[in-house]
Amino acid sequence: MDFHGNINLRDNEIQNLVFEQETSFPVDATLGSIVFKDNALYMAVALNVADPIWIPLTASIDTYVHEQEATATTWTITHNLGEENLILQVYNDANEMVIPDTVTPTDTNEIVVTFNTAIAGRVIVMFGDEIPANGIGIIDPVVGWVGQVDILNLTYDSVSYDASPTASLIRSMSINSDGTKLYILENSSGIILQYTIGTAWDISTASYDSVTYDISSEQNAPAGLFITDDGTKMFALGSVPNVLGRYTLSIPWDISSASYDSNSMAVAGNTRDLYINNTGLKLFLIGQVDHIIKEYSLSVAYDLTTATLDATFDVGNFQAYGIMFNPDGTQLFVTGDSNKVYQVNLSTGFDLTTASNIANIDVSSEISFGSGLHFKDDGSKLYVSSLFNTDIHQYSTNI
Numbered sequence: 001m002d003f004h005g006n007i008n009l010r011d012n013e014i015q016n017l018v019f020e021q022e023t024s025f026p027v028d029a030t031l032g033s034i035v036f037k038d039n040a041l042y043m044a045v046a047l048n049v050a051d052p053i054w055i056p057l058t059a060s061i062d063t064y065v066h067e068q069e070a071t072a073t074t075w076t077i078t079h080n081l082g083e084e085n086l087i088l089q090v091y092n093d094a095n096e097m098v099i100p101d102t103v104t105p106t107d108t109n110e111i112v113v114t115f116n117t118a119i120a121g122r123v124i125v126m127f128g129d130e131i132p133a134n135g136i137g138i139i140d141p142v143v144g145w146v147g148q149v150d151i152l153n154l155t156y157d158s159v160s161y162d163a164s165p166t167a168s169l170i171r172s173m174s175i176n177s178d179g180t181k182l183y184i185l186e187n188s189s190g191i192i193l194q195y196t197i198g199t200a201w202d203i204s205t206a207s208y209d210s211v212t213y214d215i216s217s218e219q220n221a222p223a224g225l226f227i228t229d230d231g232t233k234m235f236a237l238g239s240v241p242n243v244l245g246r247y248t249l250s251i252p253w254d255i256s257s258a259s260y261d262s263n264s265m266a267v268a269g270n271t272r273d274l275y276i277n278n279t280g281l282k283l284f285l286i287g288q289v290d291h292i293i294k295e296y297s298l299s300v301a302y303d304l305t306t307a308t309l310d311a312t313f314d315v316g317n318f319q320a321y322g323i324m325f326n327p328d329g330t331q332l333f334v335t336g337d338s339n340k341v342y343q344v345n346l347s348t349g350f351d352l353t354t355a356s357n358i359a360n361i362d363v364s365s366e367i368s369f370g371s372g373l374h375f376k377d378d379g380s381k382l383y384v385s386s387l388f389n390t391d392i393h394q395y396s397t398n399i
Contacts, residue, residue: 145379151343190216335370
């Protein structure tokens, strides 16, 4: 994929990015923003913490700015960077980003840029030692939900999947980030089962892959399952012994490639599910009997040995089994033996001390003891598993 001329962040839309040197990182950046600081490009990759988290896209980058004062359809730019594979950002004299018709290197120190109409302006030419061969491209970044779910507006799609006979007790479930893989934690056997969803996010099209991973040597009577958004880390929660363990998937989203990391933490008895935020620095556990959610901070991302308890929240008098947050941590969802889905709002993302406004909707027409729940990546669909019926049901939200 060649971004030889401008940086394309999503769906061929040109973002208004200006790669001037910044002295500090913006605190109000949006996800996917790119800044040029200390001769390197950085992208904002997480927003649910006090400040955005920035990652470098290049180790070091050289730039040349060409000012085109005369209106012309052809700009000849002598940059002297000694490289043909360059990144360009072109602006007209109104400081609007434009896409050139062609970008042609004449040698390693000169390029010719052409336009379909004569314009004046400037071009910023960039080159860094660690720029990929075809430039920098970010395709369809996760931008979170457009708005928030109102659980009272949940509607059943009359769509479901029966996981029997491969699964007899669904303790927990997860779906991968593009909606094409389903994972079920089978309580009675200590086995995680992998399925393919033939049509993304249509749970009725699921089929068993005949792919499993056995966690019974670490967890007897497993209770909760969580897989990170990139499919490389998996966490399994057991009730005998009461421990949470971490696994690495050498092939993302392929549980047959999983291996135990010997990274774990002891948890209270009857803990039933978990959630980890996308920075790996916040962990949440939910208890079955006490219906208490516990919030932990991890001083090292995804390292369970670094967990410290921050806060707790009581979601109500029922056996709680499944838990999930929205991407920015301002909404929490829980299910269990009450056959309801509960919604809790948080005024500060992933901070249980700010939780309030508990609402719920009855799903007993479809669910017999809710055991797990998962939202589509844009929040428009909710999937709830039934512990004893081995069914997963699909719902539409107001998003």
